Amino acid sequence: MSELAMEPLVRNAWYLAAWAHELDDGPIARKIMGEDLVLFRGGDGKAAALEDRCCHRGVKLSLGSIVETGLQCGYHGMVFDGGGACVGNPGERLNPSHRVNAFPAAERQKMIWVWTGDPETADESRIVDFPYPDLEGEWNFLYGRYEIAANYMFMIDNLMDLTHLGYVHLSTIGGHPDEQNIAELDTVRTERGAKYVRWMMNSTPPPAFVKAGGFDGPVDRWGEFEYVAPGTVLQWAGAHDAGTGGREDRNKPGGLVFRLLHQATPADEDSYHYFFASAVRGEPLDGAPNIAFHEANREAFLEDKLFIEAQQEAVSKAPERKLILREHDKAVAYSRQAIHRLQSTDVKQAAE
Numbered sequence: 001m002s003e004l005a006m007e008p009l010v011r012n013a014w015y016l017a018a019w020a021h022e023l024d025d026g027p028i029a030r031k032i033m034g035e036d037l038v039l040f041r042g043g044d045g046k047a048a049a050l051e052d053r054c055c056h057r058g059v060k061l062s063l064g065s066i067v068e069t070g071l072q073c074g075y076h077g078m079v080f081d082g083g084g085a086c087v088g089n090p091g092e093r094l095n096p097s098h099r100v101n102a103f104p105a106a107e108r109q110k111m112i113w114v115w116t117g118d119p120e121t122a123d124e125s126r127i128v129d130f131p132y133p134d135l136e137g138e139w140n141f142l143y144g145r146y147e148i149a150a151n152y153m154f155m156i157d158n159l160m161d162l163t164h165l166g167y168v169h170l171s172t173i174g175g176h177p178d179e180q181n182i183a184e185l186d187t188v189r190t191e192r193g194a195k196y197v198r199w200m201m202n203s204t205p206p207p208a209f210v211k212a213g214g215f216d217g218p219v220d221r222w223g224e225f226e227y228v229a230p231g232t233v234l235q236w237a238g239a240h241d242a243g244t245g246g247r248e249d250r251n252k253p254g255g256l257v258f259r260l261l262h263q264a265t266p267a268d269e270d271s272y273h274y275f276f277a278s279a280v281r282g283e284p285l286d287g288a289p290n291i292a293f294h295e296a297n298r299e300a301f302l303e304d305k306l307f308i309e310a311q312q313e314a315v316s317k318a319p320e321r322k323l324i325l326r327e328h329d330k331a332v333a334y335s336r337q338a339i340h341r342l343q344s345t346d347v348k349q350a351a352e
């Protein structure tokens, strides 16, 4: 079991590789788990992931275009289907040995997931379930992605200990540091990670909450966060005017109720894609609260990027040095235990 700050990658897992809408305008190139991939939706509309390298002369397939039968290489026009087989060889006969590597891919809930391990064990029922993007009308999501130069588990650490909010995010989603530090916290282990619920009763709403929720006094604020190894953090959160029964019924009408999905998908061991999607309950896509909240998150997550990349820079100078855990880090510790469990399954599978 690893006790290092930076964690090795877990290969046998599903990773969020793109938002579904990113494939609407043709193929995209994306490095996932050390693999240069091309992601596309073929003529049949099915999402696919291939190595981004044509078997003919090695050109990136992401420079190509979508045709009825698959992805056409931009150089000499060979066409590959979602399984990597060459199904078009202009001016020549098809040759079954002409193929590129394919990765299992699945599209669901407005996300494209890719399996980077043994294709035989790619079980779609293990893909994270986040139903809200399909519930348009109640939840209208805005999407973003940052490239962060750090090990993916630094993002999980960041989201599983929110005492950084009062310091890093004072002007956006934070709130008062003293109030953050005494938040009520209830943390449990889960089969695939960790979960906590956090309450800040009668607390100062941060600027983003005031903008999106229109609060003019203290609020009862909650955040429920669940880490699903290896790379997802789901968030159900919000606030109601203090003392109006939010604690008893979080999802009562009014207030500010939102959902967020955070995902750290490793590009490689030292960098990851930070995918994030947010929606404020009941708000149209272009409604001011939805936009204000998403913009505040975009800004806040850049603040995280600054700290996490600085952390990586310092840690990678001496990666063997251990870090410490504070009492607030219970969910961080549980999350690290969950990733260690997955790493050992990966190693076991490789040895079989």
Ligand code: FES
Residues within 6 Å of the ligand: 054, 055, 056, 057, 058, 059, 073, 074, 075, 076, 077, 078
């Ligand atoms: S390099 Fe792709 S068809 Fe020639």
Ligand SMILES: [Fe+2]
Residues within 6 Å of the ligand: 158, 164, 165, 168, 169, 300, 304
């Ligand atoms: Fe943060």
